[in-house]
Amino acid sequence: xxxxxxxxxxxxxxxxxxxxxxxxxxxxxxxxxxxxxxxxxxxxxxxxxxxxxxxxxxxxxxxxxxxxxxxxxxxxxxxxxxxxxxxxxxxxxxxxxxxxxxxxxxxxxxxxxxxxxxxxxxxxxxxxxxxxxxxxxxxxxxxxxxxxxxxxxxxxxxxxxxxxxxxxxxxxxxxxxxxxxxxxxxxxxxxxxxxxxxxxxxxxxxxxxxxxxxxxxxxxxxxxxxxxxxxxxxxxxxxxxxxxxxxxxxxxxxxxxxxxxxxxxxxxxxxxxxxxxxxxxxxxxxxxxxxxxxxxxxxxxxxxxxxxxxxxxxxxxxxxxxxxxxxxxxxxxxxxxxxxxxxxxxxxxxxxxxxxxxxxxxxxxxxxxxxxxxxxxxxxxxxxxxxxxxxxxxxxxxxxxxxxxxxxxxxxxxxxxxxxxxxxxxxxxxxxxxxxxxxx
Amino acid sequence: xxxxxxxxxxxxxxxxxxxxxxxxxxxxxxxxxxxxxxxxxxxxxxxxxxxxxxxxxxxxxxxxxxxxxxxxxxxxxxxxxxxxxxxxxxxxxxxxxxxxxxxxxxxxxxxxxxxxxxxxxxxxxxxxxxxxxxxxxxxxxxxxxxxxxxxxxxxxxxxxxxxxxxxxxxxxxxxxxxxxxxxxxxxxxxxxxxxxxxxxxxxxxxxxxxxxxxxxxxxxxxxxxxxxxxxxxxxxxxxxxxxxxxxxxxxxxxxxxxxxxxxxxxxxxxxxxxxxxxxxxxxxxxxxxxxxxxxxxxxxxxxxxxxxxxxxxxxxxxxxxxxxxxxxxxxxxxxxxxxxxxxxxxxxxxxxxxxxxxxxxxxxxxxxxxxxxxxxxxxxxxxxxxxxxxxxxxxxxxxxxxxxxxxxxxxxxxxxxxxxxxxxxxxxxxxxxxxxxxxx
Numbered sequence: 042x043x044x045x046x047x048x049x050x051x052x053x054x055x056x057x058x059x060x061x062x063x064x065x066x067x068x069x070x071x072x073x074x075x076x077x078x079x080x081x082x083x084x085x086x087x088x089x090x091x092x093x094x095x096x097x098x099x100x101x102x103x104x105x106x107x108x109x110x111x112x113x114x115x116x117x118x119x120x121x122x123x124x125x126x127x128x129x130x131x132x133x134x135x136x137x138x139x140x141x142x143x144x145x146x147x148x149x150x151x152x153x154x155x156x157x158x159x160x161x162x163x164x165x166x167x168x169x170x171x172x173x174x175x176x177x178x179x180x181x182x183x184x185x186x187x188x189x190x191x192x193x194x195x196x197x198x199x200x201x202x203x204x205x206x207x208x209x210x211x212x213x214x215x216x217x218x219x220x221x222x223x224x225x226x227x228x229x230x231x232x233x234x235x236x237x238x239x240x241x242x243x244x245x246x247x248x249x250x251x252x253x254x255x256x257x258x259x260x261x262x263x264x265x266x267x268x269x270x271x272x273x274x275x276x277x278x279x280x281x282x283x284x285x286x287x288x289x290x291x292x293x294x295x296x297x298x299x300x301x302x303x304x305x306x307x308x309x310x311x312x313x314x315x316x317x318x319x320x321x322x323x324x325x326x327x328x329x330x331x332x333x334x335x336x337x338x339x340x341x342x343x344x345x346x347x348x349x350x351x352x353x354x355x356x357x358x359x360x361x362x363x364x365x366x367x368x369x370x371x372x373x374x375x376x377x378x379x380x381x382x383x384x385x386x387x388x389x390x391x392x393x394x395x396x397x398x399x400x401x402x403x404x405x406x407x408x409x410x411x412x413x414x415x416x417x418x419x420x421x422x423x424x425x426x427x428x429x430x431x432x433x434x435x436x437x438x439x440x441x442x443x444x445x446x447x448x449x450x451x452x453x454x455x456x457x458x459x460x461x462x463x464x465x466x467x468x469x470x471x472x473x474x475x476x477x478x479x480x481x
Numbered sequence: 482x483x484x485x486x487x488x489x490x491x492x493x494x495x496x497x498x499x500x501x502x503x504x505x506x507x508x509x510x511x512x513x514x515x516x517x518x519x520x521x522x523x524x525x526x527x528x529x530x531x532x533x534x535x536x537x538x539x540x541x542x543x544x545x546x547x548x549x550x551x552x553x554x555x556x557x558x559x560x561x562x563x564x565x566x567x568x569x570x571x572x573x574x575x576x577x578x579x580x581x582x583x584x585x586x587x588x589x590x591x592x593x594x595x596x597x598x599x600x601x602x603x604x605x606x607x608x609x610x611x612x613x614x615x616x617x618x619x620x621x622x623x624x625x626x627x628x629x630x631x632x633x634x635x636x637x638x639x640x641x642x643x644x645x646x647x648x649x650x651x652x653x654x655x656x657x658x659x660x661x662x663x664x665x666x667x668x669x670x671x672x673x674x675x676x677x678x679x680x681x682x683x684x685x686x687x688x689x690x691x692x693x694x695x696x697x698x699x700x701x702x703x704x705x706x707x708x709x710x711x712x713x714x715x716x717x718x719x720x721x722x723x724x725x726x727x728x729x730x731x732x733x734x735x736x737x738x739x740x741x742x743x744x745x746x747x748x749x750x751x752x753x754x755x756x757x758x759x760x761x762x763x764x765x766x767x768x769x770x771x772x773x774x775x776x777x778x779x780x781x782x783x784x785x786x787x788x789x790x791x792x793x794x795x796x797x798x799x800x801x802x803x804x805x806x807x808x809x810x811x812x813x814x815x816x817x818x819x820x821x822x823x824x825x826x827x828x829x830x831x832x833x834x835x836x837x838x839x840x841x842x843x844x845x846x847x848x849x850x851x852x853x854x855x856x857x858x859x860x861x862x863x864x865x866x867x868x869x870x871x872x873x874x875x876x877x878x879x880x881x882x883x884x885x886x887x888x889x890x891x892x893x894x895x896x897x898x899x900x901x902x903x904x905x906x907x908x909x910x911x912x913x914x915x916x917x918x919x920x921x
Contacts (some may be wrong), residue, residue, distance in 0.1 A: 146627070340756055
């Protein structure tokens, strides 16, 4: 019988406490599966006094994360503190530098320093596992790292932030505004007091950068991701999407294009029949388009203590069993440099909602401006101002009328140029709303 | 640089040929990912002359599968011939006995001899990988074997046969009969000339027995699976399902119950909002309920040369990298004996469609018979005979009227007993249709 794997856990918040509990509750199953036990021998956290409902008798308290990371009794260092800086970074570097394996749920740190950490892990022979960093218990990291080793990935995209999907779902189902739904999400604990990290797309961008690296063999780099959040989405947009056979989701998309790997996060029109369109509330989903095969979609809880801890313990079990994959599925020094996708060269269809000052004249002007740039329209819909028609109030001919355009695939550059020309023509009032369309 | 992994492939049908092609097309990616190349050095197939569009120069032809399996130059034997008997079985045993690793897509063989083969692999140190045997490129084997190592699985269920799902989808969407849709499926190549293996549920049962073993640590045993096919499903059932908020799918379900692990394959009413209800056509899907976490669903192509070969190559890549998990995620001699679930003790809700000779009297009789056995009704719907109502023809009071019952959870025993009593009371004509309900 091999001696148990000795584990040290830094951070005993919701995920950390649940990890300790899960290892304890599944001790015998883990021992059978791994051929050796898994034992938490030391922990550290900001407060030793805090009540966590954990039985930590027989577990040592390390004085700080760095001391735990370099503790000679520890083989596997589990970092569950979060944050892309200290003390997480120094502790992980110290553990890897000492040849230990590291398991972390820290997406921010992997998105920022993943390349350096992977090189360190490879140099010293430890594992660096981070399944929990993206989509919690959804096994997307393992699937991209190992399950599709023999298939070229053309695109990976998905709903990676439960807060945004919760807000968009409620806006769609109840016709509420972004601000109202955000307030509810905060009340229910789905959104932070400062919601920017979630609703402005940065959380999604960090996760996407990790998936892109695994899928395409590029260096993980959050700065290479184009980011746009959901705060500009209105109930009108969601209603128009429904009428046109779409739903609006905040997607992270990494796709192989003629000009390189494009990584982008933005509100997206997806066909109602697509897998990701079915995903509601806080659930996450990732779709992988592999060369020559139908899409594979993984759906599940993208956050929460138990779901995240499940992935952390699976990563620890891989360490115990000696299943040692390279952190990004390829040697870190073979990952290719990543550059930010020039969005002006993005090619795709667009949803455009604008307020026409005068319907006949505006339609002619828009048609001309689009045609000048070779852009074709799939559809054009004039919508009555909602409140006015809802209440039977007749609209004065001179008040602006909402018009919705759906373009065929074109370059973003051409589309933006056409809209600027239309604005210069002064036939519309306000700024047009633009949402990219992603076909499945 | 480590020498390339030497591979021998037995069987050059659609999957075998696609595997050769994929290894060739992704040679450099595989070498980077695995730290060594993957090289097909020998093959064997029934006909050497058959045109396959493959460049097999430099690849030796072995005289038969057994010779290939024991070829000293081969490290990894890939079995893509199929069939639960010879020559596949003897060849795999020979390869494992010689300490080689084996990759196979053969669900029938794993369902029948998986336990013995796993023991053999463990004794001699080779891998036995069979991701392609269930759900083709959907990484369900890896997810259950490794990704959920630290989570107790309560239930795993899904749509594991594309032919049946194609037939049920068309029946639902077009109101066609089972026989009509089966004919179309055969014409399109989705169903065999002898369709029994698919439509009677045996294909699903083989796959389910493999998933159950991985999820629950039971010995793989197809004979432990209760099986019922889809040939009795009518357009009326599909219409009723829609009206009641369900869809009908052929599910394989393995679930932990008070009396043990229940494994069953049968047409099932699933809530329309569930993930599996969204899966249409030949697509497959598997949902895993892990203790304490929201369900995880994996969706994708469950068959086809390219999708199956993708999983085969991923399994080969794991061998090349030295990622060696136990075949069933636990030592084979620790797997627990499996016994057939006594379906009479199954607990769940039921959809029951019957033809009442006389509505008022029948309703009273049924209510009495169910109440005698403590069964409560969630709903009771009297439906006009469809054709009659469609054409405005009034139904004579004396002709039988379709009645649909939905019960709350009860034991199968009690439900069958109540229906037999109702039949003895002679208030219904013909045999009732019964479909189990699976809640998500």
